[in-house]
Structure formats: C-alpha cells, structure tokens
Amino acid sequence: MPSTNFCQDEACPPYSLMDDYSEGAHPQILEALLRTNSTQQVSYGGDDYSNTARQLIREKINCTEDEAEIFFVPSGTSANLISIASCLRPYEAVITLETGHIACKEAGAIEATGHKLILVPPVDGKMTTTNLQKAMQQNQFFPHMAKPRLLYISNASETGTVYTKRELSNLSALCKQLNLLLLVDGARIGTALCSKKNDMTLHDIFEYSDIFWIGGTKAGALMGEAIVVKKQLAEGFVFHLKQHGALLAKGRIMGVQFVELFRDDLFFTLAGHANAMAEKISANFEKLGHELAAETATNQVFVTLPMDLVQRLQDRFRFYIWEQLDDGRVMVRLVTSWATDEMQVDKFNAWVAQWTAASKEFAT
Template sequence: MPSTSLRQDDACPPYSLMDDYSEGAHPQILEALLRTNSTQQVTYGNDEYSICARQLLRNKIGCAEDEADIFFVPSGTSANLISIASCLRPYEAVITLDSGHIACKEAGAIEATGHKLILVPAVDGKMTPTNLQKALQQNQFYPHMAKPRLLYISNASETGTVYTKRELSNLSAICKQSNLLLFMDGARIGTAICSRKNDLTLREIFDMTDIFWIGGTKAGALMGEAIVVKKDLADGFVFHLKQHGALLAKGRILGVQFMELFRSDLFFTLATHANEMAQKISTSFEELGYRLAAETETNQVFVILPQQLVRSLQDRFRFYVWEQLDNGDSVIRLVTSWATDEQEIDRFNAWVQQWTVATNI
C-alpha cells in the first residue's frame, strides 16, 4: 500500500478531471459580460457584439463575409442537430464513426429528425478513406436504402486525436467525388488547432469542409458554439435555429463571449494550457511504465491502469472509467481544461508515482 505520507491527501476534496466544462468561464469573459450588461442591443443575434464576433471569427479563419455565414448556438448538440437537419432531405443519411458524438452521446437526436446513421469503425478515433469508401459501397442499393449524403467527423476526435492536413484532404476529396457534404464537429477544435500534431489552419478546415463549428463551451466560455456555414448552404439556416429553439432573444450573451475569445489569442492560449496539462499527465504515466490506450494529442488522456490504482485515485480525483478490460485492468479518461490547476496535476502525478513505487507495479 502507499506510504502514510500520502494520506494527507485524504482531506482534500476530489479534484475533477472528468471534462473540460466543469468550471464556469474565464474571468475576461465574465468581465466582458458585466461591462456590456446594461447596454441596450438589438435582439436575436443582431447585436453589435455578435456582429463584431462574426467578423473576428472570419478574420481568424481568413474568409470573407460573402464566403460564409456564422451562427451562434448554445450547445454542441444543437450545433450538430441543426447543422445536419438543415441540409438533408428526409431520405438522406449520415455516415459517422461508431464512436462519434452524434452516435453515442446525443440521445438519438439525429435519428429523431428521421435521418439514419451509418456507423463505421474508428481507427485511432478517426475516419479513414478505406472505411468511408466501404460504407459508401455498402449503402448504394437505391431506393431501398437511405442515401448517404453527409460525413460527420469531429476534430479533436472522441479519443483526443487530431486530423492531419493529408487525412482531411483525402476525406474531402472522397466526399466531393461522392456528392457527400463534409461536416466537422468542433467542440474541441481549439485543442486540435493547438495540438503539437496539428498541421491544419482554420482556413484549410473551412476550404475542406462544408460546415464546421468552433466550440466555446469547452474553451473557456460559459456556453456557446459558432457554426461556420458556406454561403451555398446558409440560405434559410436561421429558420432551423428558430424551429429548434436555438435562436436566443438575448443572443448578445453568445456574441460577447466569442468577441472576447477572439479579439486576442485568448481562445488559443486557453486551449494550449489544456493540452500542456494533459501532456504533463501523459508523460508521467509513460515514464512510470503505464500504457496509453490512445496517443495524447490534445487535452484527453486515455491510460490503462490496474484496478487497485483506479480505486485509489477515485478517492482523490474524479474521472471516467472508459472501459473495463478482460484482464481486470481499466481504461480511464482524464480531461484537462483551460482552468486546470497545474498544482493539482503535480499532486495527481505524485500520487500515481508514489503508489506505483509502494506497490512495486
């Protein structure tokens, strides 16, 4: 068992590494909301802050106003649901990874709109050209099968991996050849762009996709996501926002937050911090001889641990047990955020190290 010197941690409340939205919002965002609070503004996203935020986002992407429209919505599920529902006919289907957020974590929201999900196995958390081509070939018996019309991917992926320029370019080429729309879930696009593995720019993502969104909820905002829609798909998009309850009367609340995130490099600074904290955990595990279940490329760490260590850590930290393995070990997921306290990461690493030494693992 660990030495008695570690038991001083028992008095500490469990520190959460469950997700990247347990904290509220970055202080600069709260200050901006307070500073602008008493001004009267036009409603439903036509306020000066939302207009400014859209322009700042276009500047960061490198696109012009006549190339794309930008819409703010309160949540990731609404971003996915509205984006997909806006551009599919009733008989058209979505190709997604079996680990995709819309397949596993959104309570059948896409299916509830009447659109079939075609599930494809993930490779390192990502879609591959081979698996995409196979899915297309297996779903061509028209009109007896739902017609594939849109490819859904997320960057970073559900296991924290990122798409390279070559990978995204290959998928984009297949989509164009096959008359598929390419849609990117960007809940964690900040950590993807700031990953050491990343070689994509926001402009390149814009060029290779038809719709993508930039997540604020997991990047230091109170809430909110920004959907970037190419002009040829943007007509009537606002009606879908309204029908799905995502056109906020006080749209300024979202606009102010994105204005603050993108008027400087705050969005990228916060994402970089989250990635660095995850890498610090990951490096410590590897140095101690533990095996990662996925390479740590962004702010999610997936590691295989003995059950005894998992139970010991659960007394002091909160995290997801992602998978139980046949040999009794567990894959756990640790997620860092813009607000992760480096001292808590040091405490976490110290506990793992001392437990490992004490138990001779």
C-alpha cells in the same frame, strides 16, 4: 495558469478531471459580460457584439462574409443537430464513426430528425478514406436504403487524436467525388489546432469542409458554439435555429463571449494550456510504465491502469472509467481544461508515482 483551488486539506472534494466544462468561464469573459450588461442591443443575434464576433472569427479563418455565414448556438448537440437537419432531405443519411459523438452521446438527436446514421469503425479515432468508401459501397441499394449524403467527423476525435491536413484534404476530395457534404464537429477544435500533431489552420478546415463549428463551451466560455456555414448552404439556416429552439433572444451573451475569445488569442492560449496539462499527465504515466490506450495529442488522456490504483486515485480525483478490460484492469479517461490547476496535476502525478513505486517494491 494560476492556481484556483484554495482547498488544501483531506476534506476537499475530489478534483475533477472528468471533462473540460466543470468550471464556469474565464474571468476575462465574465468581466466582459458584466461590463456590457446594461447596454441595450438588438435581439436574436443581431446585436453589435455578435456582429463583431462574426467579423473576428472570419478574420481568423481568413474568409469573407460572401464566403461564409456564422451562427451562434448554445450547445454542441444543437450545433450538430441543426447543421445536419438544415441540409439533408428526409431520406438522406449521415455517415459517422461508431465512436462519433452523434452516435454515442446525443440521445438519438440526429435520428429524431428522421435521418439514419451509418456507422463506420474508427482507425486511431478517425475516419479513413478506405472506410468511407466501403460504407458508401455497402449503402447503394436504392431506393430501399437511406441515401448517404453527409460525412460527420470530429476534430479533435473522441479519443483526442487530430486529423492532419492531408487526411482532411483526402476525405474532402472523396466527399466531393461521392457527392457528400462534410461536417466537422469542433467542440474541441481549439485543442486540435493547438496540438503538437496539428498542421492545419482554421482556414484549412473551412476550405475542406462544408460546415464546421467552433466550440466555446469547452474553451473557456459559459456556453456557446459558432457554426461556420459556407454561403451555398446558409440560406434559411436561421429558420432551423428558430425551429429547434436555438435562436436565443439574448444572443448577445454568446456574441460577447466570442469577442473575448477571438479579439486576441485567448481561445488558443486556453486550449494550449489544456493540452499542456494533459501532456504532463500523459508523460508521467509513460515514464512510470503505464500503458497509454491512445496517443495523447490534445487534452484527453486514455490510459490502462490496475483497479487498485484507480480506486486509490478516486479518493482524491474524479475521472471517467472508459472501459472494463478482461484482465481486471480498466481504461480511464482524464480530461484537462482551460482552467486545470497545474498544482493539482502535480499532486495527481505524485499519487500515481507513489502507488507505482510501492507496487513494484511489493512485487519484489
């Protein structure tokens, strides 16, 4: 990935490792939007580009139009909210991890649709069959409790870990046994599938879930997520898009972007770059003796650091302080993206190494 940061002096603003959407869009996507800009198209997602994008995505998934419908929405929150609202009755609930995005980062959007969230503790950032079974057993006092009907998980997880094929297969089998639907949040599904820990394909995720979505916003698009809905749940789905303000008149904008992401392997190439930059940061921390708070499997690095080092780094880099620890240290999260400049990663690693060496020398 060529360098895109041309500011080299100390007056530069701090380089962001806060998230994977600080940049705009990959140049190939911008060029495609400009190239197709003047063509007249059918509105509300019925355009040629959206239809082509749907076909390309189905080819990557290895499914047919008779098996799944694909809908484009502008954001991850809309993808989760609409997917859940479309298939639950008012008295039905969602089982999710305490760290789940819908529980922590979506301002009560799911609860605002009238659906209770049943919170479960994570194990390595993920749902387990044991914890799912326990949650079901604890929520059976009907009709006095909301009825569990859907399991929500994210791949990659909120701590960057990934589900194995066996883990997802076991969750899927248990969901069928318990009469639960399974929704997979795919905001970072690209980095999950490109992880060295991954042993799944898009087809596996399609096979084991009832609804999942493919995140474009965090994968080099300006905006947009593609919701993949199995045919038996797809009837009337478009009405939910309209009611929730997600059926865009200029749906072509998302169609063009997903054509570029999936026409070749751009989606996976960009995700692979994000993972490689995170791995480089993580390996440097481990080499220098800093404690990783979670395994770095995708493009998120969680590490425990002394506050002095954090303050030093914050002069030159932006990142998220995830948790204040009792011993005065902090856990931080660093997120790399499709556009992360490797030169900036090298600078970050050099600052960490310099501070660590100086602190060890002072201690002796």
